[in-house]
Amino acid sequence: MTSALRSKTKSTAPGKTRPAKSPAAPAKATEPSALMRIAHELRSYADSALGLAEGATEMTIAAARSMGRGPQQKAAIGRGRASSTNMI
Incomplete structure (x- = not known):
């Protein structure tokens, strides 16, 4: 009956103690992971593009503006340029 009352965890032999576990050391952050290197490279390519x-x-807006026939048309192209620069 005493065996039924014992816990189901492993125990050490009587009189023996287990060594204390040391806390896990944090991972070294000396270099970025492969995924991070790829992400940085992709970001660099996207920035270049x-x-x-x-x-x-x-250049296209400048060419369109120079081809505008009148001041109203040139002003409309200029407004289009202003709204396109606000998107970034």
């Missing part, structure tokens, strides 16, 4: 697109947009 957006920079090129911004320059191409500015």
Whole structure:
């Protein structure tokens, strides 16, 4: 009957003690993980692409403005440029 009352966890032999567990050491953060390196590289490529697109947009708007026939048309193109720069 005494065996039924014992807990079901492992116990050590009488008189023996278990060594104390040391707390887990934190992981070393010396270098970023492979996933983070890929994410940074992708971000770099995206920034480069957006920079090129911004320059191409500015050139296109400048060309459209120079081709505008009247002051109203040129002003409308200028307003379109102003609203496109607010998107970023």
